[in-house]
Amino acid sequence: MLQLSPRWPWRRVAAAVGLVVATAGAFAAPTVPVLRGSADTTALPTLGDTARADLSPFLERKLGEEIMNDIRRDPDYLDDDAIIEFLNNFGENLVSFAPGARGETNADFFFFAVRDPMINAFALPGGFIGVHSQLLLSAQNESELASVLSHEIGHVQQRHIARMIGQQKQDALLPLAALLLAALVGKAGGGGDAAMGIMMGGQGLAIQRQLNFSRDAEREADRVGFQTMRAAGYDTSGMVNFFKRLQSTTRVYGEAPAWLSSHPLTGERIADIQGRIRDNPKPIHIRPDSIEFHLVRARARVLQDESQKGRDEARSTFQSQLTQSNTQQQTAGMYGLSFLALKQGDLKTAQSWLDKAKGSMKPRPGVFSSERSGTDGSALFAGLGIEIKLAPGQSPDVVHQAVQEADAAYQKFPLSRMLAREYADALVADGQLDKAAQFLRDQVQQYREEPKLYDQLAKTYAAQGKIALQHMALAESYVLTGALPAAVDQLNLARKAKDVSFYDQAVIDARERELNERQKDEKKEKKDKDR
Secondary structure, eight states, rough: OOOOOOOHHHHHHHHHHEEEEEEEEGSSSOOOOOOOOOGGGGGGOHHHHHHTTSSSSSHHHHHHHHHHHHHHSSBOOOOHHHHHHHHHHHHHHHHHHTTTTTTTTTTHHHHEEOOSSSSOOETTTEEEEEEEHHHHHHSSHHHHHHHHHHHHHHHHHHHHHHHHHHHHHHTTTHHHHHHHHHHHHTTTTTTTTHHHHHHHHHHHHHHHHHHHHHHHHHHHHHHHHHHHHHHHHHOOOOHHHHHHHHHHHHHHHHHOOOGGGGSSOOOHHHHHHHHHHSSSSOOOSSSOHHHHHHHHHHHHHHHHSSSSSHHHHHHHHHHHHSSSSOOOHHHHHHHHHHHHHHHTOOOOHHHHHHHHHHHHOOOOTTOOOOTOOOOHHHHHHHHHHHHHHHHHTHHHHHHHHHHHHHHHHHOTTTOOHHHHHHHHHHHHHHHHHHHHHHHHHHHHHOOTOOOOHHHHHHHHHHHTOOOOHHHHHHHHHHHHHHHHHHHHHHHHHHOTEEEEHHHHHHHHHHHHHHHHHHHHHHHHHHHHOOO
């Protein structure tokens, strides 16, 4: 974690840490490994066995899912398919170069963005990694973004949250011992001041130990992140550049002395990474920036601040990009102006700027551009084009054209979750409800963990007048977002629907029994933790 922000994500993270601490009593006493590693970045230990004594990988993932369910309901969660897809493609590539990052459960990582003006990123239990929108805008290239995400992957890979529990459980004994000693001093006539001093000293020692652990965890995540981004082919100086930018930010907001901060001073971390760069030269072939990186930053800039002032500032930034010599910056400026026009309902202008953006990526005769990385951004261009054609106010002919474009784009990029959902939306908007329902049923069989697919399926069933199936699909969406009581309510509504079949009744009864058992188990777990 880079630095704390006063906005909403850290209320969630603070609650998460509190929940972790609350569950600590339910596990066996840990053996806490020493975090200070050697200079050899290839000799980092595997710490799953020591950490699992405090929080098993299964429970860590479950805890992360519960926190994510809360975050997804927050209005500052950037639920933008294009941004989420880019971050997950980018992050998964980094994970593939981080040995053992998925742990013994082979858990999936999930990368997401939140709307926040502070430069920050954070790791939650179980492989959920959040990025502030301002961080996306502040990262000047993919190497800088890779340095941050690799750092957060390092927190997950080294299981710092589980290890933190073990540290807290040991430190919890220090204030208790100090309190007992203070009581003895007071009873022996040592005076109230002496007793209070002993008690406060015990609390201070516990706090200092926690700060030491957190600082060491940050250093360790830096080491692991450096190793990961280097293996992935990114310029390791990007980590230094980003830390320097972070350092300039902390000059404005202030930075606590090293002995009061849960993180090493940025200058200290910069010096450490510079030393590693000297010992480990940059990769021979450094990954160039993709156009997708710049397009996603443009989307984030529009979505970060949707006030009139924010939109005016975004437009000014995009117009400035048009004057730059870098082709990717120019294209991102055009794309950003298109997306901004779409958000303001000016569909003609949105389409015009999108056409210009796509045209700017076409090879120019006789011109060799070192900026081009082999990608042409066609998935993101296609996605925005479909968004424009499906916007309110478009004619039926334009909507039908959106179906054709979405079909072609999905055939070209069959793994794109963004384009799959846009194709389903286009079919529904075009009145092809049976085809949309069949497509979505196939999708939920392949991607069972996507609540959005069940929401789309429920919408399609509603348009078809299939009320029982609509409520059954909504029930599955609620299950995936952790709202089990609401899911049971939807099943009851499905049971009462006039079009419910005998087969549907059997499915509803079986699913309701399963969900009721899950609710009982969760209540029992919560009761056990509260003891």
